[in-house]
Amino acid sequence: MKWNSKIRMPKQNNLYYAVLRWGNDHINSGVKFSAFNRFLDTEYGEDFVSTSRREELFLELFTPINKASLTSAYKIRERDNDGEFHLKIDAAFRFIELQELQEARDSSRSAMSIAIGAIAISIFLCVAQIVTSVILSSPTCC
Structure with a gap:
């Protein structure tokens, strides 16, 4: 992966952006932790993201569709029971901001x-104009 030195973000295959895009693609239908x-x-690949990071990323970006309560224990129980989640509004x-940044x-470019x-x-036109004026103003011309 190549890094952009100004904002320290990989140019391609950004995990965070890919997860946001995937969540946005399934925003109406909802997602499950197994999916x-x-x-x-x-x-x-299976070894690219650790299990703890997967869980952390999932709970950071997704919220349960059936919101009995939004406690951390409830989210984890829903995740473990393979309940349905959707992308949080923020x-x-x-995701929209990242898309706008890429378009900008x-x-x-x-x-x-x-x-x-x-x-x-x-x-080129400036040089051509200078050359033309020098040629036309020379005494041997015309």
Whole structure:
């Protein structure tokens, strides 16, 4: 993975972003902890993310659909019973912000390319104008 030195985030295959995207894809239907584990195993392999980190990430980003109480013990019991969860609202907004950040980066790259092209054209035209004026003002011309 290559790291962007300015914001310290991997450019590709970011686990956090992948989980947010997966949760957003299933935002209406809900997800189960077992499906979450299968997703991580498929995308990253079984040994990439430890069991404790999987549980921590799941409880950080997802909340039970049937909210009897939102205590930590209730969340863990629902997770262990393979209850249904959905993406928390703040996690959904983080996903949208990450998408907007990526779109801004892509737009910035294309704007930079266009600006460099415009500068190159203006330099060429400036040099051509100087050469033309020097040729036309020389006494041997016309």
